[in-house]
């Protein structure tokens with residue numbers, strides 16, 4: 333293979349050295365020969381880990397949404413409700429903007445990111461490139477900054493709910509699931525989508541490139 337093909341080169345983030353990118357065996361990492369900083373890790377083992385974590389996060393997400401998280405108190409009647417119910421209650425208290433913000437950061441963005449990651453990860457694990465991979469990966473990177481504010485928004489929700497004293501938070505399954513989900517999302521988010529681009533490149537166009545170099549060698 334031609335060493336000058338741009339796909340085979342990687343630039344060090346620390347010292348900008350341009351290094352030819354070796355294919356890594358499982359559970360190893362490549363370090364910069366000049367400054368010793370980590371360039372990248374082998375993805376094959378990471379891919380399994382991150383797929384499992386994403387699936388687990390999705391299950392935890394469903395648990396967090398399905399179980400009651402607040403107890404509403406209206407006219408002496410108490411009723412337990414889920415996060416969605418709390419958002420609807422916020423909306424009912426003339427706090428529409430807060431309701432929309434809490435909905436986007438605690439439900440919409442995490443769910444979209446998890447589903448988009450699974451859409452990319454599962455086919456790549458099985459060995460093929462899903463259609464629209466580039467658009468989905470770019471979307472995931474766009475959503476990233478919004479994904480981590482769900483902790484903050486949940487805090488805001490709790491404070492608001494307390495301020496209007498229509499509800500109290502119940503420390504049960506849903507709240508616990510939210511705590512775990514936050515940790516899981518932190519792990520999922522620490523995954524570098526660049527590795528997926530590399531893998532897709534190796535599964536897709538690289539194969540045809542290898543064929544043409546083989547053909548060139550034969551002639």
Ligand SMILES: [Zn+2]
Pocket residue numbers: 344345346347348349364365366367368369
């Ligand atoms: Zn370096």
